[in-house]
Amino acid sequence: xxxxxxxxxxxxxxxxxxxxxxxxxxxxxxxxxxxxxxxxxxxxxxxxxxxxxxxxxxxxxxxxxxxxxxxxxxxxxxxxxxxxxxxxxxxxxxxxxxxxxxxxxxxxxxxxxxxxxxxxxxxxxxxxxxxxxxxxxxxxxxxxxxxxxxxxxxxxxxxxxxxxxxxxxxxxxxxxxxxxxxxxxxxxxxxxxxxxxxxxxxxxxxxxxxxxxxxxxxxxxxxxxxxxxx
Amino acid sequence: xxxxxxxxxxxxxxxxxxxxxxxxxxxxxxxxxxxxxxxxxxxxxxxxxxxxxxxxxxxxxxxxxxxxxxxxxxxxxxxxxxxxxxxxxxxxxxxxxxxxxxxxxxxxxxxxxxxxxxxxxxxxxxxxxxxxxxxxxxxxxxxxxxxxxxxxxxxxxxxxxxxxxxxxxxxxxxxxxxxxxxxxxxxxxxxxxxxxxxxxxxxxxxxxxxxxxxxxxxxxxxxxxxxxxx
DNA sequence: CGAATTTTGACACATTTTTGACATTGGGCC
DNA sequence: GGCCCAATGTCAAAAATGTGTCAAAATTCG
Numbered sequence: 428x429x430x431x432x433x434x435x436x437x438x439x440x441x442x443x444x445x446x447x448x449x450x451x452x453x454x455x456x457x458x459x460x461x462x463x464x465x466x467x468x469x470x471x472x473x474x475x476x477x478x479x480x481x482x483x484x485x486x487x488x489x490x491x492x493x494x495x496x497x498x499x500x501x502x503x504x505x506x507x508x509x510x511x512x513x514x515x516x517x518x519x520x521x522x523x524x525x526x527x528x529x530x531x532x533x534x535x536x537x538x539x540x541x542x543x544x545x546x547x548x549x550x551x552x553x554x555x556x557x558x559x560x561x562x563x564x565x566x567x568x569x570x571x572x573x574x575x576x577x578x579x580x581x582x583x584x585x586x587x588x589x590x591x592x593x594x595x596x597x598x599x600x601x602x603x604x605x606x607x608x609x610x611x612x613x614x615x616x617x618x619x620x621x622x623x624x625x626x627x628x629x630x631x632x633x634x635x636x637x638x639x640x641x642x643x644x645x646x647x648x649x650x651x652x653x654x655x656x657x
Numbered sequence: 658x659x660x661x662x663x664x665x666x667x668x669x670x671x672x673x674x675x676x677x678x679x680x681x682x683x684x685x686x687x688x689x690x691x692x693x694x695x696x697x698x699x700x701x702x703x704x705x706x707x708x709x710x711x712x713x714x715x716x717x718x719x720x721x722x723x724x725x726x727x728x729x730x731x732x733x734x735x736x737x738x739x740x741x742x743x744x745x746x747x748x749x750x751x752x753x754x755x756x757x758x759x760x761x762x763x764x765x766x767x768x769x770x771x772x773x774x775x776x777x778x779x780x781x782x783x784x785x786x787x788x789x790x791x792x793x794x795x796x797x798x799x800x801x802x803x804x805x806x807x808x809x810x811x812x813x814x815x816x817x818x819x820x821x822x823x824x825x826x827x828x829x830x831x832x833x834x835x836x837x838x839x840x841x842x843x844x845x846x847x848x849x850x851x852x853x854x855x856x857x858x859x860x861x862x863x864x865x866x867x868x869x870x871x872x873x874x875x876x877x878x879x880x881x882x883x884x885x886x887x
Numbered sequence: 888c889g890a891a892t893t894t895t896g897a898c899a900c901a902t903t904t905t906t907g908a909c910a911t912t913g914g915g916c917c
Numbered sequence: 918g919g920c921c922c923a924a925t926g927t928c929a930a931a932a933a934t935g936t937g938t939c940a941a942a943a944t945t946c947g
Contacts, residue, residue, distance in 0.1 A: 428773060515767040523771060524754065537748040543752065554726065559698055561726035570726075579892065595795035617894055619936060624892095642797050643902065643935065644810050809903065847905060849925060854903090873913070873924065 428543065431472035433463035433489060434505070435481045443476065443505070446532045447539070460484025464492055472500075474543055476535075477522075479506040479513065487520055494521040501542035505530065529542040555590050557649065558638045560629055562586050567630055581606055582625050589639065589649050598646040622647060658773065661685040661702035663693035663719060665711045665733070672737075673706065676762045677769070690714025694722055702730075704773055706765075707752075709736040709743065717750055724751040730771035735760065785820050787879065788868050790859055792816050799859055811836055812855050819869065819879050826872040852877060 430452045434440040437458070444454040455470045457463035459482040467475065467489075475493065477486035484492075490502055504517045507528040515523045523542050526535060554563040561570045564583045569576040578586070584606045589597055602618055622641075626633040640650040660682045660714055664670040667688070674684040685700045687693035691713040697705065705723065707716035732748045737758040744755045753772050756765060784793040791800045794813050799806040808816070814836040819827055832848055852871075856863045870880045 513686065515763050518767040518771040521774070533745045537745040541748040541753060544751070549729070553728065556727050581893085595793070596797050615895060616897095616901075616936085616938090619938085623937065623939095641936070642807075645797060648796060811904085845906065846925085846927090849907075849927085853926065853928095871925070 429453045429455060429470060429472040430474045430539065431463065431466055431470065433457040433460060433474045433481060433486065434476075434478040435459055436478075439478075443535070445587075446536065450536055453542065460486065460489045463489045467493055473546070474501040474503070474539060476503050476505055476539070479504060479517070487516065490517070490520045490522055499546060501546050503538060503542060505535070557586065557590065557629070559631075560638065562590070567622060571629075575630050578628070581621065582628070585625060587620065589647065593649050596642040596645045596648040600646075602646060658703075659683045659685060659700060659702040660704045660706060660769065661687060661696055661700065662706045663687040663690060663711060663716065664708040665689055669708075673765070676766070676863065677791075680766055690716065690719045693719045697723055703776070704731040704733065704769060706733050706735055706769070709734060709747070709848055717746065720747070720752055727835065728774060731776045733768060733772060739832070749856070787816065787820065790868065792820070800861075808858070811851065812858070816857060818863045819877065823879050826878040827877045828876040830876075832876060878887075 428451075430447055432440060432443055432447070432454060433556065434443065435458055440456055440458065442474075444456055448454050455472055457466050457467045461483040463475070463477065463481075464484065466472070475489075477489055479486040486504055486506070488565055492644070493500060493502065502522045504522050504525045506517075506525070514527070523545075524538050526538055536614045536649070552565045555562055556562075557569075560576075562568075562578075562583070563570065564587055567578045567580065567583055569578055569586075585602065586600065588605050591600075599618055603612065607617075622639060626636050626639055630636050630638055637650050642648050655657050658681075660677055661675050662670060662677070662684060665688055670686055670688065674686055678684050680752065685696045685702055687696050689712040693705070693711075694705065694714065696702070697719075705719070706767065707719055709716040716734055716736070720734075723730060728751070731883070732752045734744075734752050734755045735758070736747075736755070744757070754768050756768055776822075783795065784791055786792070787799075789801055789814065790806075792808075792813070795818055797808050797810065797813055799808055799816075815832065818832065818835050822831075828847055833863075837847075843847045852869060856866050856869055860866050860868055867880045870878050872878050
């Protein structure tokens with residue numbers, strides 16, 4: 428993991444860098460905004476720590492330029508500027524966090540860890556939520572209020588497919604392609620049957636499915652209020 | 658977008674809620690940790706704001722429980738506790754941010770916006786607006802004020818056709834060509850019938866269609882604000 | 888072998904699509 | 918304006934289609 432630090436005061440820069448390196452990260456050092464942008468382009472860091480006031484190009488401007496081509500790279504401001512308006516400006520420029528001086532090493536590290544954690548790609552096999560149900564693919568389990576429901580590999584595979592396509596309908600063909608062999612096209616009730624069993628297992632009221640909704644002529648879709656949907 | 662606030666001081670809770678609501682969010686209010694967990698399960702909020710010190714179950718514990726089944730929901734701590742160790746504990750529990758008192762409204766809002774922005778890499782994709790209606794073709798859904806309307810594939814196809822030709826009339830032949838088989842020429846009421854059903858589903862007042870307007874002798878066209886001077 | 892899982896076929900049921908009959912609307916024409 | 922005609926709106930019912938459900942058979946796996 429590479430972290431870029433842009434800070435014009437050599438002492439502060441060094442203190443920060445030492446601290447971050449001691450946690451096992453690689454540090455790229457920039458002493459002004461221009462250098463920061465160059466290093467960002469050449470060094471491919473995983474996270475930026477930017478001071479606001481720097482020669483040539485200030486931290487805001489660095490943030491703006493980076494965000495123009497990378498909307499997900501974690502960017503943290505570290506600054507003595509203490510007006511909340513600056514915080515608001517910084518965050519609304521697309522920064523992920525704004526740490527005011529005086530800060531402690533441990534807080535800076537905690538915020539860096541938090542930012543990196545968020546940007547880490549989710550692994551397949553991680554647990555996820557389906558309504559009030561927690562699905563743990565690797566354990567072949569679903570849990571509701573600490574009650575466990577055993578699942579078969581195929582059932583897990585179906586739930587994962589639905590989860591991956593959360594918010595949209597998943598066609599019956601997609602189910603057969605993904606959860607069965609590709610060239611499998613029975614004119615049969617196999618898929619319906621599996622949906623039926625799944626619903627009996629995981630729905631509170633299998634007769635009125637709240638989790639697995641059917642989309643006639645297409646397939647199925649996850650129900651419930653979608654988070655992050657606008 | 659729903660935001661859950663857990664805070665045991667009624668005055669603080671109310672001030673926060675008012676502020677957040679004024680930015681257009683829906684607020685779920687919890688006055689202790691237990692309530693917060695219940696509301697989280699039932700209300701499906703998009704973000705949590707947690708006070709640390711609360712009766713029954715404290716903010717840390719709420720965070721722990723939520724993170725046990727949802728690793729991506731944005732969680733912000735708002736607290737008077739001012740030791741950086743608390744900040745570190747909070748963030749390392751998986752929180753996304755930690756805002757200390759005294760905070761300003763604008764900073765809280767900026768940090769909420771930042772957290773929501775990160776959690777919504779969700780590409781709105783191909784969903785589009787029809788008046789006050791959001792159409793999500795891939796989900797076969799339309800939404801108005803968070804109420805879902807189920808659509809059939811044909812209805813989606815018709816709405817998409819109208820949307821593609823937004824601002825101009827779409828001929829009946831075009832509908833039949835695109836949404837039905839090409840060489841389809843019944844002297845029948847099929848198309849009218851489908852328009853009728855669609856209007857019943859999506860129009861506020863189906864008798865006076867505001868979305869799907871008929872263009873006599875031609876076909877139909879999307880309503881709403883038209884460019885003037887055609 | 889026995890248990891769990893998967894598949895199949897038959898049937899009922901619900902929804903969508905189409906059709907035909909009839910009412911209503913709007914525009915051109917006298 | 919009033920009339921006529923074609924285009925569209927509306928309804929109810931039939932036809933077509935897709936799913937839910939069950940019981941039983943087939944398969945897999947320890």
